[in-house]
Amino acid sequence: MRALQECMMSLSMNSYPADQVAKAKVLLIxxxxxxxxxxxLLARAGVGILRILDDDEVDGSNLHRQILFDQNxxxxxxxxxxxxxxxxxxxxxxxRLEPIRARLLPDxxxxxxxxxxxxxxxxxxxxxxxxxxxxxxxxxxxCVQGAAVRWVTTAISTSPTGRPCYRxxxxxxxxxxxxxxxxxxxxxxxxxxxxxxxxxxxxxxxxHGHPDFGHTYSYNGKTDNLRRHPVFRRQSCALCxxxxxxxxxxxxxxxxxxxxx
Amino acid sequence: xxxxxxxQKKLREIGEVGQLKIARxxxxxxxxxxxxxATEYLRxxxxxSIAVDPHIAPLDFLHADQFQFELCRTFAASAWIATQNVVxxxxxx
Numbered sequence: 585m586r587a588l589q590e591c592m593m594s595l596s597m598n599s600y601p602a603d604q605v606a607k608a609k610v611l612l613i614x615x616x617x618x619x620x621x622x623x624x625l626l627a628r629a630g631v632g633i634l635r636i637l638d639d640d641e642v643d644g645s646n647l648h649r650q651i652l653f654d655q656n657x658x659x660x661x662x663x664x665x666x667x668x669x670x671x672x673x674x675x676x677x678x679x680r681l682e683p684i685r686a687r688l689l690p691d692x693x694x695x696x697x698x699x700x701x702x703x704x705x706x707x708x709x710x711x712x713x714x715x716x717x718x719x720x721x722x723x724x725x726x727c728v729q730g731a732a733v734r735w736v737t738t739a740i741s742t743s744p745t746g747r748p749c750y751r752x753x754x755x756x757x758x759x760x761x762x763x764x765x766x767x768x769x770x771x772x773x774x775x776x777x778x779x780x781x782x783x784x785x786x787x788x789x790x791x792h793g794h795p796d797f798g799h800t801y802s803y804n805g806k807t808d809n810l811r812r813h814p815v816f817r818r819q820s821c822a823l824c825x826x827x828x829x830x831x832x833x834x835x836x837x838x839x840x841x842x843x844x845x
Numbered sequence: 846x847x848x849x850x851x852x853q854k855k856l857r858e859i860g861e862v863g864q865l866k867i868a869r870x871x872x873x874x875x876x877x878x879x880x881x882x883a884t885e886y887l888r889x890x891x892x893x894s895i896a897v898d899p900h901i902a903p904l905d906f907l908h909a910d911q912f913q914f915e916l917c918r919t920f921a922a923s924a925w926i927a928t929q930n931v932v933x934x935x936x937x938x
Contacts (some may be wrong), residue, residue, distance in 0.1 A: 625911065629916060641882055647889060648889045658847070735856070775924070781920040784914070784916075785913065788917065803908075805931075
């Protein structure tokens with residue numbers, strides 16, 4: 585952990601005017617392989633409020649990618665261990681950390697999203713990803729979403745008004761047998777770290793008023809390719825299309841839990 | 846005892862054999878703002894030994910132009926260095 589500490593010391597504070605950053609209220613969903621470095625970078629950048637939602641405990645198999653935790657934290661809840669590490673590494677950061685031990689669910693999603701400026705999601709299951717995307721569109725919030733599996737990590741940011749939105753790209757939850765099972769597929773820890781850097785970058789661009797909405801970034805660690813692709817809006821999109829079918833948040837749409845821990 | 850490397854061993858390119866290669870590998874990385882975090886990820890991947898060498902030329906981060914914020918660029922460069930070192934180890938005999 586000493587290396588991590590030295591690293592955070594050597595990462596300079598970003599050189600942009602701090603006022604927008606200090607006012608920003610960010611909701612981070614998931615403190616896992618993507619969430620850990622994203623949280624560290626956003627705290628280091630000095631976002632005003634960083635509210636972190638997670639309800640999981642540290643497992644030994646997490647440690648290769650979840651850099652806020654070490655072997656002493658196994659079995660502890662991620663929020664306690666993670667917030668402790670961020671506070672230690674970012675002791676001069678003005679960021680107010682607000683850990684919330686909860687899972688984003690159809691019942692509480694709108695309330696959590698309503699109360700912030702930007703939503704950043706790095707969860708490990710499609711149900712949460714689609715729930716986040718739908719809630720952000722309905723509540724008119726910009727959203728940054730990341731994913732990582734095997735050698736590939738992706739990140740996308742979407743505007744409060746969509747067009748395009750996450751569903752323009754992915755349409756709907758995959759069937760359980762079509763989605764790679766997160767635990768089975770595996771991932772390289774540092775590939776996840778690259779994805780988190782992309783997520784923090786996209787978040788800071790939104791905060792600074794020059795967002796990169798409607799593009800996906802995709803990095804393949806094995807081929808060392810980083811691609812930025814436009815997402816095209818779909819007229820028939822169920823969320824942001826001309827005749828939307830998703831106008832509220834109901835339980836039935838997010839029942840797929842194939843990748844949940 | 847939990848297997849700390851189980852999630853990366855699931856990768857077809859790693860497995861038990863690749864993990865053994867990683868465990869036996871020695872990695873030298875150039876000194877710079879990226880070296881600490883690159884070391885962190887490499888250590889967490891189970892690399893046998895890692896040394897930061899001030900005498901090696903700094904690496905030119907291939908994807909630097911995609912990052913406007915220095916702290917994100919530095920972090921991405923760290924993750925990139927760690928990833929490319931693991932790829933190189935797996936490709937070695």
